Amino acid sequence: MDHETHAVPTISQAILVPSPAVRDELLKGFARALFKGDVDALYKVVAPDFLWSFHDGLGTTKALSGPVAIRAHLAEQKALFSEQRFREVAYYHAADMTFMTFRLSETARATGEQREQRGIERYTFRDGLLATKDVYRKPI
Numbered sequence: 001m002d003h004e005t006h007a008v009p010t011i012s013q014a015i016l017v018p019s020p021a022v023r024d025e026l027l028k029g030f031a032r033a034l035f036k037g038d039v040d041a042l043y044k045v046v047a048p049d050f051l052w053s054f055h056d057g058l059g060t061t062k063a064l065s066g067p068v069a070i071r072a073h074l075a076e077q078k079a080l081f082s083e084q085r086f087r088e089v090a091y092y093h094a095a096d097m098t099f100m101t102f103r104l105s106e107t108a109r110a111t112g113e114q115r116e117q118r119g120i121e122r123y124t125f126r127d128g129l130l131a132t133k134d135v136y137r138k139p140i
Contacts, residue, residue, distance in 0.1 A: 016125070016126065016127050016128050017095075017096050017125045018125055018128050020093040020098075022128070023091075023093060023098050023123075023125065024091070026045045026125075026129065026130055027091065027098065027100070027123070027130075029041070029044065029045040030042060030045050030046065030130060033045070034074075037071075037074050037078070039067045039070055039071050039074070040067075042067075042070065043067060045129060045130055046129055046130040046131075047126050047127060047129045047130065047131045049065070049131075050065070050129075050130060050131060050132070050133075051063060051064070051065050051131070051132045051133075052064040052065075052070065052073075052132070052133045052135075053132070053133070053134050053135070054133075054134070054135030054136070054137075055135065055136055055137065056137060057117045057119070057137030057138050057139055058139070079109065080108065080109060080110075081106045081107060081108060081109055082107045082108070082109040082112075083105070083106065083107040084104065084105070084106050084107075085104070085105045085106075086102050086103070086104055087102070087103045087104075087105070088101070088102060088103040089101070089102045090102075096124070096125070097122060097123060097124045097125070098122075098123045098125075099120060099121065099122055099123070100120065100121040100123070101118075101119070101120050102118070102119050102120075102121070103116065103117070103118055103119075103140075104116070104117045104118075104119060104137065115139060116139070116140050117137040117138060117139055117140060118137065118138060118140050119135060119136060119137035119138070120135075120136050121133060121134065121135045121136075122134040122136075
């Protein structure tokens with residue numbers, strides 16, 4: 001009897017997790033596009049079914065899927081805040097995901113109220129692109 005053997009890919013091979021250096025470039029491209037509000041450029045570094053979920057540190061939890069939802073979210077943030085500044089940003093690469101820690105300062109456009117938050121973002125990858133972004137924040 002003739003049998004063929006096939007190598008079974010590992011999870012990281014099946015989803016093509018990029019190297020830390022490639023992840024750094026993807027994350028730079030993501031950040032540039034995000035801060036410019038350029039969703040077309042954003043979709044050059046994220047998977048077509050990219051999912052961005054977050055908790056704003058106060059009470060809102062959202063899941064954004066697709067360019068329309070992301071554009072609407074960016075417009076909403078611009079309307080709500082006159083300033084959003086990320087500081088103390090650091091990336092940590094694990095075997096199949098990357099974490100980013102940060103401090104965020106925001107100023108509410110309507111009231112001038114300022115708030116400070118600490119946060120962590122968890123990024124996963126698939127086929128050499130960003131697949132998910134999970135954001136967790138809390139007031140400090």
